[in-house]
Amino acid sequence: MAEPLALYVHWPFCAAKCPYCDFNSHVRPGVDAARHGRALLAELEHEAGRAGRRRLVSIFFGGGTPSLMPPEAVAALIARARTLFEPAPDLEITLEANPTSVEAGKLREFRAAGVNRLSLGVQALDAASLGFLGRNHSAGEAVAALEHARATFPRLSFDLIYARPGQGEAAWREELRRALSLAADHLSLYQLTVEPGTRFATEHARGAFHLPEGDEAAALYAATAEEAARFGLLPYEVSNYARPGAESRHNLAYWRYGDYLGIGAGAHQRLTTGGEVFAARRHRAPEIWLERVERDGHARVEEEALTPVERGREAMLMGLRLAEGIDPARIEARSGLDFDAVVDHAMLEALMEEGYLRWLPGGRLGATMEGRLRLDALLPVLLR
Numbered sequence: 001m002a003e004p005l006a007l008y009v010h011w012p013f014c015a016a017k018c019p020y021c022d023f024n025s026h027v028r029p030g031v032d033a034a035r036h037g038r039a040l041l042a043e044l045e046h047e048a049g050r051a052g053r054r055r056l057v058s059i060f061f062g063g064g065t066p067s068l069m070p071p072e073a074v075a076a077l078i079a080r081a082r083t084l085f086e087p088a089p090d091l092e093i094t095l096e097a098n099p100t101s102v103e104a105g106k107l108r109e110f111r112a113a114g115v116n117r118l119s120l121g122v123q124a125l126d127a128a129s130l131g132f133l134g135r136n137h138s139a140g141e142a143v144a145a146l147e148h149a150r151a152t153f154p155r156l157s158f159d160l161i162y163a164r165p166g167q168g169e170a171a172w173r174e175e176l177r178r179a180l181s182l183a184a185d186h187l188s189l190y191q192l193t194v195e196p197g198t199r200f201a202t203e204h205a206r207g208a209f210h211l212p213e214g215d216e217a218a219a220l221y222a223a224t225a226e227e228a229a230r231f232g233l234l235p236y237e238v239s240n241y242a243r244p245g246a247e248s249r250h251n252l253a254y255w256r257y258g259d260y261l262g263i264g265a266g267a268h269q270r271l272t273t274g275g276e277v278f279a280a281r282r283h284r285a286p287e288i289w290l291e292r293v294e295r296d297g298h299a300r301v302e303e304e305a306l307t308p309v310e311r312g313r314e315a316m317l318m319g320l321r322l323a324e325g326i327d328p329a330r331i332e333a334r335s336g337l338d339f340d341a342v343v344d345h346a347m348l349e350a351l352m353e354e355g356y357l358r359w360l361p362g363g364r365l366g367a368t369m370e371g372r373l374r375l376d377a378l379l380p381v382l383l384r
Contacts, residue, residue, distance in 0.1 A: 003272050004088075005054040006253035007081055009040060010264030011066040012286045015100075018134040019199035020161070020192065024266035024284050025064045036286075037073030039293040041080055043263040043282075046297040048084040051261060051271055056085035058092040058250035061115075067097035071106060075113035092155075092249040094119055099145030100137045107145075107152050117248075118149045119188075120158040125175050129164055132209075134199075146182045155246065157186035163220050164192055165209040173223050180231040185246035189224050190239050191217065218373055225369070238321045238372050255322050257315040257334055265289035265299070270314075276305045277334070311335040312342035313383050320375060325366025347382050357382075 014025045059081055061074060078093060094117040095110055097103050107118065122142045124130050130139065137145075149156050160179055162172050179187070192211060194204045203209060212220060225235050233241040237255060240248065253260055259277075262269040266284040270277055280303040283289045292299035306314070312335030319326030328339040335342060348365075351357045356371035356378055371378060 002052065002054050003259040004057045004253075005051060005085060006058045006060070006250050006258060006260040007044075007056060007085075008250075008260055008262040008264075008267055008269075009044075009059065009061045009066070009077060010063060010262065010267040011036075011061065011069050012064040012265040012289075013068055014063065014065045015068070015098075016134065016136055017199075019203070020133065020195065022195035022198050023064070026286055028286075031068075033068075033070050033073065036290060037070065037076065039290050040073070040077060040263055043293050043298050044077065044080060044084070044261075047261050047263060047269075048081075050273070051259075054085055054259070055088060056081060056091060057088045058094070058253060060093075060250040061095040063096060065098055065103075066095055067103040067106060067110070071109035071113045074110060074115065078114040092117055094157075094248070094250055096121065097145075097149075098135075098137060099142040104141070104145040104148055107148060111152050116153060117155040117157070118153045120145060120149060120156070122146070122158045122179070123161045124164070125160075125178055129167075132164065133161060143182065150182075150184055155186070156184035157188060157248065158183070159188045159190065161190050161192050162224065163212045163217050165211060167212065167220075169219050169223050172220055173227055176224065176227045177230075180227060180233070183231065183233065185233075186240070186242040186248065187228065187233055188240050189228070191221065221373060222369070234323070236323050238375065252322075255318045257311075257318050257330070277311050278303055278305055308336045309342070309384070312337050316342060316383055317379055320365070320367050320379065321372070323366065325360045325364035327362070327364050342384060343382060344384055351378060351382060 010024070012024055012026050013031050014027055017025060017027055059078060061069070074095065093115050095115045096119045097107070098121050123133050123135055125139050125142060127139060130137065146158060160176070194200050194211070228235065228241040232243050234244065235241050236247050237251070240251065259272050260269055261271065262282070265282060265286045267282050269280045271280070280300050283292060283299045283301045289299040312331055315331050315334045316326065331339055331342055348357065351371070355368055356374060357365060357367055360366045367375060
């Protein structure tokens with residue numbers, strides 16, 4: 001039986017580039033949105049022909065800033081995906097948006113287009129932090145957009161970034177409580193990291209700011225889970241909190257190592273065909289992506305069949321981020337290898353003794369809170 005499918009649609013354009021962002025996003029003085037929308041439809045058609053008629057469980061419009069897309073382009077992509085695949089009865093359709101007044105004014109149109117889950121990039125609730133993070137909205141606009149979105153969409157999530165320069169635990173708890181009072185059923189709470197190639201990387205290297213580290217950062221992470229739990233939101237993944245049943249189905253497809261298509265500039269995908277998992281990536285530059293799609297129907301620049309070991313490693317890397325952990329049988333099914341061929345058993349035992357990993361009910365392997373804080377360090381020594 002074919003793996004169910006998630007669909008990711010990348011809109012690579014933003015009004016401004018945030019200083020912490022290392023995503024494939026671009027600022028352009030003008031965008032031919034209609035032409036770009038037609039190309040997305042063409043690439044969707046092409047990839048659907050290769051994937052076959054699968055059960056479609058989610059569609060996610062990400063970026064960039066997909067709320068800058070014309071709502072009619074979003075509607076056309078949703079409608080076409082519904083005909084190319086077998087949509088699940090509870091098909092989740094998410095669109096990322098920024099809480100500026102301009103974008104908030106289009107929310108009803110996106111809802112009419114078929115979007116049933118909105119993800120708002122709030123990031124902070126005070127003016128100084130929003131300025132530091134390079135955001136184009138005010139705290140007041142963020143609150144107004146959240147209230148509008150709650151009245152418009154059945155499901156709502158929003159993002160906050162914490163562990164900002166000078167942010168102590170008490171201040172973060174206060175800000176988070178305010179955010180949780182505005183939340184619906186899902187929050188993404190990310191610790192600020194300095195990514196290579198960003199403006200923050202340059203500024204951080206010259207000592208322009210310092211971030212909480214070590215015990216201070218760990219205390220902020222623990223406080224995040226405590227405050228979210230008071231409002232009934234549980235940490236089902238390292239940085240994501242939801243009421244039971246409100247988890248992001250699209251992101252769960254990634255973390256559970258399911259199949260997904262990715263269309264648009266720079267989008268990645270994993271697709272099972274003939275018993276093999278193929279990894280593909282599209283050209284990152286929007287203009288070149290557009291030209292190639294119009295010429296060839298797609299803009300794939302890389303595609304390879306992953307080896308069994310690569311499949312096992314990827315499934316472990318993603319699955320241990322989840323509170324539910326990973327099922328060794330799932331790892332074996334996706335990789336074609338015995339679990340012991342993927343994991344260093346002696347290291348697994350050592351990490352359990354240290355309190356970083358544990359066996360969960362049902363024979364699943366999971367990371368403890370201490371382990372989730374250190375996954376980047378643990379996984380290289382755990383995996384063969």
